[in-house]
Amino acid sequence: MTAARSRRKHDDPDLEIFHLLRAVAVEYGLRQAAFAAEHGMHVTDVRALIRLLDAERAGIDATAGFLGAGLGLNSAGTTAVIDRLERLGLVSRVRDVHDRRRVLLKVEDHAKDLGWSYFGPLIDKTVSVLPGFDERETAAVRLFLQTALDALTSQPT
Template sequence: MEAPIEQQVLELLREQGIEGERISQAFAARHGMHPTDMRALILIMDADRRGAPATPRALRQDLVLTSGAITAIVDRLEAKRHVQRSRESADRRQVQLRPTDSARSVAAEYFGALADRGREVLTEFDPAEIVVIHRFLHRMHAVMRDFDADGAGAAALADRGAGSAGR
């Protein structure tokens, strides 16, 4: 018996996450980067695309790492010429992180074909369907982002542990 479509959608979404992680790890390995450095670079590039530089503080929050770990990551990314630090705001203590042209070029070279294929797939849907897809993905992103923030993740793990302890 086939699983309900809702379950299939959630399973495909999980599989998509796994494939995305695999692709990111392959990129990181190809360029001599640690997967966490890759995640940091993605966050820095995403912030740049939104028109706002990333900061070490934002990386600490997003990656849930210590300030020392973030400094080491940024040092490695800077050594590979993927990121540059600057102090552009009125508060000269505030470090801003921007991707270099080299990082953009390397990312476009590797991920460009994937982005092209994604745009190609979107042409199979009419605009109203794309709006629904966008709304769903936006909501799922919020659910995943907030999963541990509200304690749901810890509570779910505790519930599972208590349920299996009596077996």
């Protein structure tokens, strides 16, 4: 089947959900860009902070290599991002207590407070609807978002 023939029709109701997801991603990207501009950062710096916060939440030691892979950057680009974030007092480099040769990246509390002051109301408003969902609805939302994430991360950038 050719690419043109495999495309869904523009009025396919299943696409509405994907289009909503895409609209959310675009709007969130615009908020990230506004936050970055307001705080003297590049939007890649904001993405880096998000990656580092996600790693912290998951209990993953974040190194420069981890961050670069997560952002699709080479070592020079990764170093530039880390240097900018360090200059802004948002990230620090710390020696791994288990392997002193390894340097880990730590998001400073100031960065968390800054992010929460900006994105907190958006997060609160977004998740406030979830208590109204039953377990099956919550599971369906989680499954859809995880499947979308898996589809995106399985495609080369």
